[in-house]
Amino acid sequence: MNARSTLTFEETAAKYPKFPKLIMLKADIHRRGVYYTPNALSTVDETRHQLGGTHLFGTRDGKLTRRPEAFILRDGTSVLSTPTPLENNPYIIDLINDKLILTDESKGLEEVFYWDKPNFYDKKTSSGTLMQNVVGARPQRLYLIPNRYCHFWNEDMGCKFCDIVNNLKQQKNEIEMQTRIKPKDVSETIKEALKEKGRFSAICLTSGSDFHGKIPFDKEIDYYIEILSAIGENFTAKKFPSQLICSAVTKKQLKRLYDETGISSLTMDIEVLNENIFNIVCPGKAKWVGYKEWKKRLIDAVEIFGENRVNTGIVSGVELAQPFGFRSEDEALEAVLKEADELASYGVSTVNMVWVPRPNTYLAGQKNASLEYYVRLSSSLQEIRKKYSLTIDFDDYRRCGNHPDSDLARAF
Ligand code: SF4
Known part of the structure; x- marks a missing residue:
């Protein structure tokens, strides 16, 4: 080979x-990667479809323009999309006979469907924050990014494939994204999201790394506990279906996380x-x-x-x-x-x-x-x-x- x-x-x-x-x-x-033609983009309905722009990471074409965050194939497979310049030879989504069609080398392959956004996206918390900037959605899960900054970048030690801080700077300039979300906003947004019965089956959290604290990463864990406690205000059971994607912390820190919050799985x-x-x-x-x-x-x-x-x-x-x-x-x-x-x-x-x-x-x-x-x-x-x-x-x-x-x- x-x-x-x-x-x-x-x-x-x-x-x-x-x-x-x-x-x-x-x-x-x-x-x-994928490229949306202007005709495909003309069918985007901002009142109905979920648009990107609030991701943790940037796009392949370096633009933050609000484009469909993802689409679904005919078997229900969801595809997160990374808009990509044409010169990189991406798949193309075009409008053909009023249908959105995934094409390659001018050949139609599959009909695709943009994601519908959840009802809470355009609502605001009591502090006036747009709820879609507090909690995002994947098909069946709620997605939170409590901290969009990664402290490894302070020492020029970010992962070589990652653009989190460059993306954050762009988001702050172009869509006024907050670096850290507030627990009260989180509690209120989750409460609103859960009103959409049957849509969400889990909650996921991820952030940049924060090694500060008496023991490295204590600060990261403290903040996650704060946010998870705010989410937990909406549940009566001790644990709720959830996933935390965090830095590799010590056994003692993990035990705190597990004992003090409703988190149920870890990455x-x-x-x-x-x-x-x-x-x-x-x-x-x-x-x-x-x-x-x-x-x-x-x-x-x-x-x-x-x-x-x-x-x-x-x-x-x-x-x-x-x-x-x-x-x-x-x-x-x-x-x-x-x-x-x-x-x-x-x-x-x-x-x-x-x-x-x-x-x-x-x-x-x-x-x-x-x-x-x-x-x-x-x-x-x-x-x-x-x-x-x-x-x-x-x-x-x-x-x-x-x-x-x-x-x-x-x-x-
Ligand atoms: S730890 Fe995560 S956020 Fe930080 S540089 Fe690496 S991939 Fe990016």
Whole structure:
């Protein structure tokens, strides 16, 4: 095999017939990006559709214009979209015979449907804050970003694939986004969101890292406890279906989080499953936690949160970035899957997000992996879960929709 597979979509689909074709298409859309034609954008109805612009990370074309945040394929698969310049060869969404059609090389592939926004989006909290700037929505989950700033950037130690602070600056200039949200606004927005019966089944929180505090990350944990307590005001049960994506904190800090809030599952993103590449790609994480310690803390978390409640995310494809990454996709897959298997044997699941090389990052201009790589990686991660009888319902296609491997949990 070549260092990187060169198979086309159809060739990949023919080679892996058991891999659901629409999930493969979604992975390829994430890989190549998407471009909305002016005609497609003319059908956006701001009173009805959910528009982007409040994301934690930026777009591939570097613009914050309000465009559809995502769309749905005919089988219900949701696809988060990253608007991408035409010269990068993205998929194109066009208006053909009054229908929104995903096209490639002028060939119509699938009809797609923009997401409907939830009812609370245009309402305001008692402090006058627009609720969509406090809580966002994925198809079935509510999504909060309590802190949009990552303190690793203070020391120029942000992850090399990440544009969080550059994106925040742009958002502050262009849409007056707040860096931190207020607990009272959170409580009121969640209350309003829950009025839409049956729409949401979980709540997810994620932020930039904050290593400040007596013990590193105490400040991050204190703030999460504050926000989770505000969310908890809307529930009578001690625990509610939820996921926190945070820095890899100590067992003692995790215990506080678990005991003092309603959080029920935990994600601590290691980003890359290889120590040498992690040290280069995630210098802040390497300095403040370290690779081996990050893995140990993931395993510790299973003791506190229980089985099937802990996972870690990887930015798949970044392990092939040059000059420090693996030279071939075979070599990368072997290394990554070995470590994912080891983590799973301790009850920690690994989910992958397709790496999007964004313009405001250190790795701008690089290429992510081939579609075949994502197909092999995603099916293998799901196979590993099966091998260790791990479920991933808190981070699957219904809740998140940003992981091609956990999308497969609905199929096999
Ligand atoms: S920890 Fe890394 S990926 Fe997360 S926000 Fe900070 S720089 Fe970005």
